[in-house]
Amino acid sequence: xxxxxxxxxxxxxxxxxxxxxxxxxxxxxxxxxxxxxxxxxxxxxxxxxxxxxxxxxxxxxxxxxxxxxxxxxxxxxxxxxxxxxxxxxxxxxxxxxxxxxxxxxxxxxxxxxxxxxxxxxxxxxxxxxxxxxxxxxxxxxxxxxxxxxxxxxxxxxxxxxxxxxxxxxxxxxxxxxxxxxxxxxxxxxxxxxxxxxxxxxxxxxxxxxxxxxxxxxxxxxxxxxxxxxxxxxxxxxxxxxxxxxxxxxxxxxxxxxxxxxxxxxxxxxxxxxxxxxxxxxxxxxxxxxxxxxxxxxxxxxxxxxxxxxxxxxxxxxxxxxxxxxxxxxxxxxxxxxxxxxxxxxxxxxxxxxxxxxxxxxxxxxxxxxxxxxxxxxxxxxxxxxxxxxxxxxxxxxxxxxxxxxxxxxxxxxxxxxxxxxxxxxxxxxxxxxxxxxxxxxxxxxxxxxxxxxxxxxxxxxxxxxxxxxxxxxxxxxxxxxxxxxxxxxxxxxxxxxxxxxxxxxxxxxx
Amino acid sequence: xxxxxxxxxxxxxxxxxxxxxxxxxxxxxxxxxxxxxxxxxxxxxxxxxxxxxxxxxxxxxxxxxxxxxxxxxxxxxxxxxxxxxxxxxxxxxxxxxxxxxxxxxxxxxxxxxxxxxxxxxxxxxxxxxxxxxxxxxxxxxxxxxxxxxxxxxxxxxxxxxxxxxxxxxxxxxxxxxxxxxxxxxxxxxxxxxxxxxxxxxxxxxxxxxxxxxxxxxxxxxxxxxxxxxxxxxxxxxxxxxxxxx
Ligand code: SF4
Ligand code: SF4
Numbered sequence: 001x002x003x004x005x006x007x008x009x010x011x012x013x014x015x016x017x018x019x020x021x022x023x024x025x026x027x028x029x030x031x032x033x034x035x036x037x038x039x040x041x042x043x044x045x046x047x048x049x050x051x052x053x054x055x056x057x058x059x060x061x062x063x064x065x066x067x068x069x070x071x072x073x074x075x076x077x078x079x080x081x082x083x084x085x086x087x088x089x090x091x092x093x094x095x096x097x098x099x100x101x102x103x104x105x106x107x108x109x110x111x112x113x114x115x116x117x118x119x120x121x122x123x124x125x126x127x128x129x130x131x132x133x134x135x136x137x138x139x140x141x142x143x144x145x146x147x148x149x150x151x152x153x154x155x156x157x158x159x160x161x162x163x164x165x166x167x168x169x170x171x172x173x174x175x176x177x178x179x180x181x182x183x184x185x186x187x188x189x190x191x192x193x194x195x196x197x198x199x200x201x202x203x204x205x206x207x208x209x210x211x212x213x214x215x216x217x218x219x220x221x222x223x224x225x226x227x228x229x230x231x232x233x234x235x236x237x238x239x240x241x242x243x244x245x246x247x248x249x250x251x252x253x254x255x256x257x258x259x260x261x262x263x264x265x266x267x268x269x270x271x272x273x274x275x276x277x278x279x280x281x282x283x284x285x286x287x288x289x290x291x292x293x294x295x296x297x298x299x300x301x302x303x304x305x306x307x308x309x310x311x312x313x314x315x316x317x318x319x320x321x322x323x324x325x326x327x328x329x330x331x332x333x334x335x336x337x338x339x340x341x342x343x344x345x346x347x348x349x350x351x352x353x354x355x356x357x358x359x360x361x362x363x364x365x366x367x368x369x370x371x372x373x374x375x376x377x378x379x380x381x382x383x384x385x386x387x388x389x390x391x392x393x394x395x396x397x398x399x400x401x402x403x404x405x406x407x408x409x410x411x412x413x414x415x416x417x418x419x420x421x422x423x424x425x426x427x428x429x430x431x432x433x434x435x436x437x438x439x440x441x442x443x444x445x446x447x448x449x450x451x452x453x454x455x456x457x458x459x460x461x462x463x464x465x466x467x468x469x470x471x472x473x474x475x476x477x478x479x480x481x482x483x484x485x486x487x488x489x490x491x492x493x494x495x496x497x498x499x500x501x502x503x504x505x506x507x508x509x510x
Numbered sequence: 511x512x513x514x515x516x517x518x519x520x521x522x523x524x525x526x527x528x529x530x531x532x533x534x535x536x537x538x539x540x541x542x543x544x545x546x547x548x549x550x551x552x553x554x555x556x557x558x559x560x561x562x563x564x565x566x567x568x569x570x571x572x573x574x575x576x577x578x579x580x581x582x583x584x585x586x587x588x589x590x591x592x593x594x595x596x597x598x599x600x601x602x603x604x605x606x607x608x609x610x611x612x613x614x615x616x617x618x619x620x621x622x623x624x625x626x627x628x629x630x631x632x633x634x635x636x637x638x639x640x641x642x643x644x645x646x647x648x649x650x651x652x653x654x655x656x657x658x659x660x661x662x663x664x665x666x667x668x669x670x671x672x673x674x675x676x677x678x679x680x681x682x683x684x685x686x687x688x689x690x691x692x693x694x695x696x697x698x699x700x701x702x703x704x705x706x707x708x709x710x711x712x713x714x715x716x717x718x719x720x721x722x723x724x725x726x727x728x729x730x731x732x733x734x735x736x737x738x739x740x741x742x743x744x745x746x747x748x749x750x751x752x753x754x755x
Pocket of ligand 2: 077078079080081082083084085101102157158159160
């Protein structure tokens with residue numbers, strides 16, 4: 001299997017947003033594995049390309065045009081101004097012109113024009129319209145799986161066209177005629193069956209939590225509970241399943257537990273809704289997305305909790321913040337005095353504001369940190385009361401818990417942030433080349449602060465970002481573990497009442 | 511003869527423009543937006559959204575973030591187009607309204623700015639490989655059409671003056687459903703023919719980008735899902751798509 005280091009890219013300081021020369025076809029051979037028939041069947045989708053796939057695909061496209069205004073407006077309103085052409089990290093990293101957002105849209109627009117417009121029907125050469133052939137389908141499959149649905153292009157488009165909406169529609173169409181993507185569809189299948197994307201059974205989750213409780217007791221001298229399915233808790237915490245087993249994700253989970261402990265509120269995980277990340281966002285299937293969202297509501301009802309808090313996961317937060325209520329609401333049975341749902345960063349931030357958390361920042365002195373804004377948090381959601389809170393709140397947590405924090409260049413963070421290169425269902429090993437190249441702009445921005453400020457580590461609040469960086473950092477000359485969870489840093493520095501750390505601090509003060 | 515032909519074409523073009531555009535806009539309005547997808551940070555109130563749209567329309571805010579040169583040429587062209595359009599109101603009002611008289615002197619500078627903006631955009635379309643790559647023949651033709659319009663207009667203003675009084679008689683006649691003689695001046699006929707073409711293709715082309723902005727969910731939605739439950743409009747049968755088969 002390909003390793004990131006097979007694709008080493010020059011690691012000298014350089015402009016993260018440097019525009020490459022066009023390299024047509026550079027990524028034409030890079031596509032993800034196709035979903036097997038049984039994977040498709042589990043999702044109620046045809047196992048292989050159906051016989052009259054062309055007609056079916058056009059029909060599905062018509063349905064989507066009738067049910068998604070953003071798609072119809074995107075198809076009609078692009079004036080080919082080119083403003084988005086240099087905004088996609090996959091274009092910046094590969095130079096393949098079909099990775100320019102407008103060119104990606106054009107893969108579908110050309111078909112739209114052929115089948116749904118007068119000009120495209122009678123003068124296809126004039127407006128670049130084309131038939132939906134097997135080759136075109138292949139091209140769709142390739143390049144609509146080279147979009148991480150990060151919405152960076154949508155920030156700059158004068159009309160607000162969001163290429164990710166087009167990618168989702170294209171993937172939905174392809175899956176509906178039997179050409180689904182293995183990675184995402186397998187994961188959705190597991191999620192629908194077991195409640196989490198990894199297919200972790202209840203016993204495995206419980207035993208992880210047990211061993212974490214033991215470690216925490218040894219480290220802090222305090223009994224910190226890691227409850228699972230505890231009925232009547234104040235809060236149900238929904239985390240990406242990676243938080244239950246992967247590094248550095250699990251360090252974040254430890255941080256959440258410490259924060260909850262110190263807050264004095266009772267909390268629990270749910271085994272029924274043991275997954276925050278809703279992969280149906282990537283495949284564009286609203287039915288599957290609704291089903292995953294429904295599990296969360298049911299779990300909350302069943303456990304009788306008053307609040308729902310989400311752990312660190314970018315796409316999960318977008319679905320939770322923007323879609324959960326629409327898909328699975330109303331959540332009128334929860335305590336209406338708190339945000340529904342709430343992000344763990346908001347929860348921690350509120351405690352800090354109220355002076356309920358004490359930190360020993362020196363615990364993080366081994367790190368010189370920067371922060372990676374995850375794309376779907378940055379451009380698809382919010383935290384706090386004001387627009388832009390999604391940028392300030394995580395940084396406020398880092399500043400509260402670390403002495404050395406430095407931001408990357410302004411044009412690469414905040415709303416301009418660059419995707420990690422693994423979002424949108426592209427995190428499989430089959431796309432390693434794409435992932436390594438797509439990370440290039442972010443890696444260059446990181447390299448620059450490493451040179452300028454001696455930054456050693458980068459924190460993030462997204463499970464995909466953490467996994468992706470864990471894989472690609474070495475290709476750019478960083479250590480694999482240079483990526484950290486925000487709540488890992490919070491957890492490191494937090495001083496729990498009655499803990500070994502609290503006593504040590506007291507002693508030092510005397 | 512020519513007058514009758516042009517008058518007829520104008521009536522046809524105006525109907526196509528109005529009916530076509532209305533149908534398009536009604537279709538957009540009829541399609542549901544299933545989920546809340548504003549590009550954030552986004553305004554949290556309706557008023558804020560109105561301000562965001564106003565900044566997009568007046569200042570081209572997003573384009574400004576994206577690319578300085580495209581913004582310069584694009585903004586120059588659109589602003590000039592507005593002034594030139596205002597100046598043309600004198601051909602359909604009698605007596606000419608006060609503010610129309612006031613913009614007349616600016617209209618001339620605007621005419622040059624309009625063509626300069628278009629030439630800049632076209633140069634980018636040809637010279638920047640990324641933009642050349644995404645351009646279809648129709649994109650070049652659209653620019654040719656607009657340059658032709660602006661150029662013929664400027665030529666009539668500075669080189670080969672046309673009989674403005676007679677022209678105005680023709681246009682005012684159109685409004686009253688009377689066909690009055692149109693000066694058979696080749697430049698003028700070309701200019702008007704291009705206007706007719708523009709009106710005819712508007713509802714079927716990328717010129718829809720103007721109206722499209724007002725239906726673009728990433729820009730028009732309010733970021734307030736935790737204050738107010740977002741419920742998409744019920745999927746009442748969207749109006750026909752205008753499928754061609
Ligand atoms: S959504 Fe992101 S990955 Fe997709 S085309 Fe736009 S910038 Fe590229
Ligand atoms: S920025 Fe928007 S309008 Fe311009 S080319 Fe890209 S998608 Fe089209």
